[in-house]
Each structure stands twice: as C-alpha cells, then as structure tokens.
Amino acid sequence: MTIAKAAAGSGSPRPSLGLAMRRGLLGRCPNCGRTRLLAGYLKQVEACSACGETYGHLRPDDAAPWLTILMVGHILVPLALLVEAERTWPDWISKTLWPLLALALALVILPRARGLFLSLIWSTRGPGSERD
Numbered sequence: 001m002t003i004a005k006a007a008a009g010s011g012s013p014r015p016s017l018g019l020a021m022r023r024g025l026l027g028r029c030p031n032c033g034r035t036r037l038l039a040g041y042l043k044q045v046e047a048c049s050a051c052g053e054t055y056g057h058l059r060p061d062d063a064a065p066w067l068t069i070l071m072v073g074h075i076l077v078p079l080a081l082l083v084e085a086e087r088t089w090p091d092w093i094s095k096t097l098w099p100l101l102a103l104a105l106a107l108v109i110l111p112r113a114r115g116l117f118l119s120l121i122w123s124t125r126g127p128g129s130e131r132d
C-alpha cells in the first residue's frame, strides 16, 4: 500500500498535496474538504467530524506567523513606498493608515497560513505531525 492510499481509517485515497493545501488554505479539512479545519481563529479541530481524520496532534509552531509577516511586509512596503512618494495628505493619516492596514492584512492572512501549514504537515507527515 502506498502512502497516497493510506487514508486514516476510511480506506479512501489521500488527496494530492496540492488539493490538501488548497483545502487547508480555505480552512477546510485537508482530507475531505467538507468541514472546518480551524475550530476558532487559530486552534485546529481535534478531528474532522465528517471523515474522522485527526489534526489535534499537528504542531506548525511559528510557521504561520513567519509566513504572515513575510507576506504583509512584501505587500505593504512596496505599496507604502509608492503611495508615500505621491501623497498629499497630512502625516497623521499615514501614521494611522499603514499600521491599521498591516494589522488588518495580518489578521486575514494568519489563519489561512495556519491552515496551509497544517495541511502541509498532515499531507507530508512532516516534522510536527508526531503523536505523543
């Protein structure tokens, strides 16, 4: 039996890495895609209620915050440099606008990055997927 055919308990084939990561990015169960992967803002469910796949043991650690910071920086810094070179509004607007945009963007990206890394670890059985 290959790894691709070894779905936990269900006997159905595991989805491809790309499909599992797309499902994780959308916050869905990487195995079946029918239920939510995150129980709250960042905490993953212990197990999928539809397919029974367990996720409580996965530990992506700081990968999601790392990716979030990387993405926010790469999106906002070039944008800020472009906008600030041509701006006509007062300084206080810029000092309010950019931190709020950074915060909003980070809050949007962080759970998606967590879902992405959870699905990556689950799909590849990578470090962080060990059971105690």
Ligand SMILES: [Zn+2]
Pocket: 029, 030, 031, 032, 033, 034, 035, 048, 049, 050, 051, 052, 053
């Ligand atoms: Zn599932």
